[in-house]
Amino acid sequence: MTTVTARDEDADINAPPGGWAQLRFSDSTCRSAATQIVCRPDRPSRLLSAMPAPEGRSLIARGSGQGLGDAALNDGGAVALTVRLDRMLSFDPDEHMLVAEAGVTIGDILRTFLPRRHMPAVYPGSLGATLGGAIAADAHGTNHMRAGSFGDHVIWLDLITPRGGLRRVSPQEEPALFAATIGGMGLTGLIARAAIRMAPITSTDVTLRRQAIGSLDMLLDQLTAGAQAHAYAAAWIDMRAPGTAQERGVLETADIASGGGRAWSPARHRSRPSGGLADMLLPPRLALRVRSERQYRRARHGRTSTMAIDRFLRQHGVAPASRLAQHGTVRLHCVLPRDGVAAAIRRLLDIARRAGGAAGAAVQAIGKDGRGMLSFARTGIALVLDLPISVVEANLMHRLERETLDRGGRVFLASDAHLTDHGFAAMYPRLAEFRAVLADIDPDMRLQSDLARRLRLRDYIV
Numbered sequence: 001m002t003t004v005t006a007r008d009e010d011a012d013i014n015a016p017p018g019g020w021a022q023l024r025f026s027d028s029t030c031r032s033a034a035t036q037i038v039c040r041p042d043r044p045s046r047l048l049s050a051m052p053a054p055e056g057r058s059l060i061a062r063g064s065g066q067g068l069g070d071a072a073l074n075d076g077g078a079v080a081l082t083v084r085l086d087r088m089l090s091f092d093p094d095e096h097m098l099v100a101e102a103g104v105t106i107g108d109i110l111r112t113f114l115p116r117r118h119m120p121a122v123y124p125g126s127l128g129a130t131l132g133g134a135i136a137a138d139a140h141g142t143n144h145m146r147a148g149s150f151g152d153h154v155i156w157l158d159l160i161t162p163r164g165g166l167r168r169v170s171p172q173e174e175p176a177l178f179a180a181t182i183g184g185m186g187l188t189g190l191i192a193r194a195a196i197r198m199a200p201i202t203s204t205d206v207t208l209r210r211q212a213i214g215s216l217d218m219l220l221d222q223l224t225a226g227a228q229a230h231a232y233a234a235a236w237i238d239m240r241a242p243g244t245a246q247e248r249g250v251l252e253t254a255d256i257a258s259g260g261g262r263a264w265s266p267a268r269h270r271s272r273p274s275g276g277l278a279d280m281l282l283p284p285r286l287a288l289r290v291r292s293e294r295q296y297r298r299a300r301h302g303r304t305s306t307m308a309i310d311r312f313l314r315q316h317g318v319a320p321a322s323r324l325a326q327h328g329t330v331r332l333h334c335v336l337p338r339d340g341v342a343a344a345i346r347r348l349l350d351i352a353r354r355a356g357g358a359a360g361a362a363v364q365a366i367g368k369d370g371r372g373m374l375s376f377a378r379t380g381i382a383l384v385l386d387l388p389i390s391v392v393e394a395n396l397m398h399r400l401e402r403e404t405l406d407r408g409g410r411v412f413l414a415s416d417a418h419l420t421d422h423g424f425a426a427m428y429p430r431l432a433e434f435r436a437v438l439a440d441i442d443p444d445m446r447l448q449s450d451l452a453r454r455l456r457l458r459d460y461i462v
């Protein structure tokens, strides 16, 4: 049996075409793991034949496994891997419309379309995320104030439903099923293909401004103003600064560069190692301190630079600590209403600090509610808090959940492995509507995941 983490590598999976293999997956933090049978179809007709799964097992789709929780795990059940459904089928430059299979990654789309001066309207935080995964999570980027969520740019999708039929689903044709599928964490069906509206761009460069800000209140005020004035806005909070400087941070705002920019060239878009000498020579904690301090000082008088879009997307708004520690951390990813947001964030950071410290924290503005019944997005400020695995225990995550809930906030399902069913029900007001769609489309509960069972989305027999 094989264990596969994070971006699932083709070579590790021995499912024959059209067949099933037993496999053990873990999430990218290695906290949750599941043993299941998997298939890896290479065309939509083979995905169609995965439903229903053999031996009466339940089934869930899995894209690249970039979600940080257990939404794409199905312990004891079956998983349909979509990574080989990786064809882009058509592009209409006048309508800016791309039709692609669900396993195409955001990185593939960027590589193909940046030279054509188009990009996905929303970047879901990871180049490896698939089209199907970004739709099922209704992913959000740091341009939410202007662009909304990923689901806002979906024109239609082809869904393999639990009773086996392929249905074209759109806001016009099947509004309830569409709203349940956007952000529905794969529980309404397997997305085989989708049409999305891409964003035309004038340049493959962005102009990025970094500004150090000495207090959390000012940081949040300027983040909100920055998100209204610029295409992208996010800020990281320096969790490692000594004494009263603990809530200082760096605000990043960015816009697509004007005037055409330089010609796109693959060499310029290659990723560069981000670590400096300190990262190589110092113990990790000290290296992070040096790194955060250096970045804060550099941004003190405001700093403007121009860089390639894909490099920018990978780095933007991510705390220096999180850049290094991504796979050794557990994430709290929540959105909080704007009223009282500074106090709420201060409290969450305080709980994290008392438990042993957070690796990194970042914030971004969320402009409006998402289109899906289980969409994460609601007007407010989203906080990403990365906690070192060494300090994380269920009690800490439940305290953070309680605090988020008490402040009127909501946890992002795609990044979560700890939320309780009570917390979930209180945070997602359209849950009853979602359950009604599931009861109609999937009466036999053929689609299930570890997340769905943990949150008791339905009366599963476990």
Ligand SMILES: Cc1cc2nc3c(=O)[nH]c(=O)nc-3n(C[C@H](O)[C@H](O)[C@H](O)COP(=O)(O)OP(=O)(O)OC[C@H]3O[C@@H](n4cnc5c(N)ncnc54)[C@H](O)[C@@H]3O)c2cc1C
Binding pocket: 028, 060, 061, 062, 063, 064, 065, 066, 067, 068, 071, 072, 082, 102, 103, 123, 124, 125, 126, 128, 129, 130, 131, 132, 133, 134, 135, 136, 137, 138, 139, 140, 141, 184, 185, 186, 187, 189, 190, 191, 192, 326, 414, 415, 449
């Ligand atoms: C470093 C990092 C940063 C991130 N930052 C952000 C961020 O800023 N904003 C954000 O929104 N997300 C963020 N994420 C989370 C991630 O980008 C999203 O969860 C994304 O949707 C994952 O895509 P995936 O293809 O890996 O999906 P998976 O993780 O494989 O699956 C996620 C969900 O989608 C469902 N799914 C996948 N494919 C299909 C399909 N074909 N049909 C039906 N359901 C399907 C799965 O069942 C599961 O419920 C981040 C992740 C990482 C690792």
